[in-house]
Amino acid sequence: MTANIFLNGLQYLGYILIFPGFLFCFLCGMLLVGIDRKLVARMQKRVGPPILQPFYDFFKLCGKETIVPAAAERTTFLVAPIVGLAALVVIQLFIPIHGFTAFSGMADIVVILYLLLIPALAAILGAAASGSPYAGIGLSREMVTIIACELPLVLVLLAVAKTVGNALGTGLCFSMSEIAEYQLQNGSLITKFSMIPAAIAFAMVIPGETGSHPFDTAEAETEICEGMHAEYSGAPLAVFKLSHAVKVLTLTSLFVALFFGGIGTGIIAFDGVIVFALCVVATALFISFVHAVTARLKIEQVFKYYWTVVSGLALVSLVLAWYGM
């Protein structure tokens, strides 16, 4: 495996830097967040910021001065956002876009579930390194949100693995590319009725995992002054905002890959556009709509909500998948 990576290195470098890698994530992630803020504004009868607002925010922050507080641990404080963003982009490489995966055969679903931990852990370490009490409260809430989102995510992924496994006859199948191929042949997983509760559960997990409005107790600007990013300014903060945007893209494209894999033509360019369109619809429905309608929850309500309502839905689909529906 390592050998042929060096062989067609240029192609892989292209994957990392351009298509499902940095450029794609940067542009599509920022666009998604722009569309999200615009939709929320429109739902409140406001004109709302231009779609390219996240780009302006990013470049403004790059121009700002970076202040490292005296109480902070300098290197961890500055390196944490970069590692978080890099890990997030690497996850995007493993997610199939209608059958085409940049690096298949390297990580299966459970590994992707755990790779999603690294960006969150990087943000937590950055917050811990800044030494601010607001950041301390923020990271404690972020950790509780991660625990809350972990259970439903696990149940959904096990249900998907079991359903595809039943069809392939091996009983369970963890690898993403096999799931993508299965959906190519017999249609998206959403069409199977045992998968509908799992899709809804995954949709409910997306706002929690990305920390968008009703579940953004970790970065509550009003209560704990931007929570984990309280002491960040300038370029590191720009990288954190960018990784938030890329996380929205990663989770929605994972949702599309898992449940809407069947939709799409063969040509890679069109598939990219179609998948991005589906991601926009997913963001609109699950993040913007929920943001405009709800108020921020207390952290123990977030935990209770995820471990009862959403996990129950995911459990329903797991049991259905288990008995071969």
Added chain:
Amino acid sequence: MFKKLIAESTAKSPWLFHINSGSCNGCDIELVAVLTPRYDVERLGFKLAGSPRQADIVVVTGPVTRQSLDRVLSAISQVPEPRCIVTMGSCPQSGNVFKGSYSVCAPLSKYVHVDVDIAGCAPKPEAIMDGLVKATEILKQKRGQM
């Protein structure tokens, strides 16, 4: 190439940090009114930031009472460079009706270089937006010289 892009986007996405140094909350309500759907200053890119580290424009309301003076100054000092100090309402500019009181160290400009003064005892939202837009121009020039 970057310099122009950064200067351009500094003007397009100014983030506000609101410090209340003992105001009667008249100006605070007006500032929030500017963010509501009717006036919607967010279409120009404005956003309320939670901590001074993430702010570009610091909006100070209230007659800077003695109790809050050093707190206001330490908060302003924590805002990273290209920043703009905006005083809203006449209290921070002259102390308004509270001028001469033992506990008011009124004109903020005695302690900090103030860039934009928005006049009015509870200025109208249009005046606030005009002041804030002027502040973004100043930000852009400051960004250019840095």
Added chain:
Amino acid sequence: MNLANMTDYHHFPIYSVMVLFLGAFIIASTGSKPSKDPKNPAGFRAWIALCATALSLFFLGSLVKPVMLEGEIISYWMGSRAIAGGYAIGIAMEVDALSLFFALLIATAVFVSAIYSIRYMVHDECVPQYYVLYCMLAGGVLGLVLSGDIFNMFIMVEILTFAAVALTSFRTKVYGALEAAFKYLVVGCMGSTAILTGVIMLYAQYHTLNLAQLANLVPGTMNNATKLAFAFLYIGFSTKAFIVPFHPLAADAHGAAPASISVLISGVLTKSGIYGIIRLTYFLFQTMNLGSMQFMLVFIGSVSMFVCVTMALAQHDFKRLLAYHSISQIGYVLAAVGLSTSLGISAGLYHAMNHTLFKGLLFLAAGAVLHETGTTDLGKLGGLSKKMPHTTVLFLIGAFSISGVPPFNGFASKWMIYQATYQKAVESNNIGFLLVTIVALVTSTLTLASFVKVTQSVFFGQMPKEYENVKEVPFGMRLAMGILACLCIVTGLFPKTVTGVLTEPAAKAVANVGEYITAMGFKSNLPVPNVTFAQVGVWEPINWLLILCIALLALTIPAVAGKYDRVSEHGGPLGAAIEMVSGKNDQPTVDENGEVDTKYQLFYGGEKNVYSQVGGGDLFWGFKHNWRHYFDFMHNLHSGIVNDYALWAVVALALAIVYMMIVL
């Protein structure tokens, strides 16, 4: 005994055990006058202990090729009295892949901990006795793992229990050390009595004490006495492994013992308990093909997995938190081994190895914090990363490993365990095992949560005034931690080779009991099973790390490039960030009375610089609030009274007897 005969590897098992006991004897005979050198109170005795552990590690290391790769089983008779009249008379040592796997694990942990304790035991008195007990403990555990005679195993269990109890209460002035040692001794002695009763019941039925012969005779002829013996032996060994009903012992013992001993208790003694249970269930009684036996082991494994991780979340002391975690990881190992599928056993053993490595590293880091600041209370510490940067980095490697963050070794073995349990659930079409996978995944996140809590309350956040003059730990301690950290990273990056060389031969040995019996000279008709380790999932850590490094490079190049185009001193998108790392940018200025100027103070809503550390108890309020009834109940359940723990032990014994009578 010419030299050629001496260096023949068949003698190495007894050499490795005897070297340690010899070391203990020599140190004991050199009196207890501490040496004048302040940095190393035990003087040359520390070097004797170090050489003894190094030699035993060398002997076991050279056994890897014949036993692991070529699959040979070394049987060694003490006093060369072999089988007379069909009965094994002498005491035998039998080293197959499973025992060698555990022996290697134990020898590495013992060697590294010896390096650490040279500089760690500086503040203590009568350190020579510490090294005597240390070598006795190491020798006892190695003897237990390598012995082929069940009564010899009992003797070694006694030796290691005595040494562990004495070492737990070594620092008598530590809060609660004597009490922890007494509780450990009482319930440990009950466990040993249970083992002795079980051994004697077996001898009464089969008139032999040799493991291989028992494995040959027992499976067919199971009457009530042997079932009783099985129950007693099982409870005895689970006392040594600190599984659920006996886990408070471990929490007290680790909390009070010196860090280098906590490494041994958590990394080594628990593994010897697990080894005993594996020998018991797979070899002696061969009951693991019964569904109910698998259910028992997996159930106890997952209960101890979940109970101990939630207890750990509620702790206020660094070492007690680590102690509860080691029991929860032992729960993982037991659940995986209890599946009795070859992949399950291989995953369980792989996790046992990883656990010894990262748990040793974490305890050494806790010891370093105790060595420098004098306390391990999570509420009082904070911000030590500025004063102890190396310890922080090493601790973070250990914390990431235990909580299963991808590139490190904890993830590789936990990932294999999830697959093993899920595959078992699919094969046996029994939804119970699916529950175990879910509990395992959720427990792993709770482990991550408790280590985030430790990171924030000990190493990051704000530093209290009294730790101003804390400085980095001496090099010897950091060397020990460094060795374990490198092992953690290496075993994490090469799961295929590590499992191929170490855990798969051991798993084959567990499945292949027939060869174990014939190696001792008894005829056995058990078939040689063909063992496959087919894995459904796929995980290539090296390639993933390669892509991550390329991505990291891709991020930093524009940043560094930005720095040179002199547009402004803050340059391109990340210019400022990289400049800061190189420290060129403005430094926070400190005025005359040590007050940092306001620009670099933390933002407190305008207040002056105030010390307020968020750590210890006030983290994870959301989780604790939702589970408050559970936490209160568990807090009261662990009452700390000796009688309650003894009551749990007796109840567990009764339950085991009833369960074995019904099931077997």
Added chain:
Amino acid sequence: MIQFNYVCAFFLIVLGFYTIVTKYNLVKTVIGMSIMDYGVNLLIISIGYTPGGTAPIFTKGELTQASYFVDPIPQALTLTSIVIGACVTAMSMSLVMRLHESYGTLDTREIRRLRG
């Protein structure tokens, strides 16, 4: 007759458990542990007994195929078990002494600093 020994042995073991579990005095716990040990020793000895057997000691010239010996191995095991019992009692009594010195009491309900 030998069954009576087994019943006594197991009775002693259960008595030992009873003392450890219910008595709230440290010294009584130690006594309970040693009673448990004596029970096991009695069990080991009575297992090795063959009716009509003599002590397993060889004397010159008297070695005949017909002479009955009691099984020697359990007796060897009992020796070790007695020694271990003695060590357990010695160590636990020293711990009890130090506990009394630092906690000021022998009541196990007070000695519970490490809990929760």
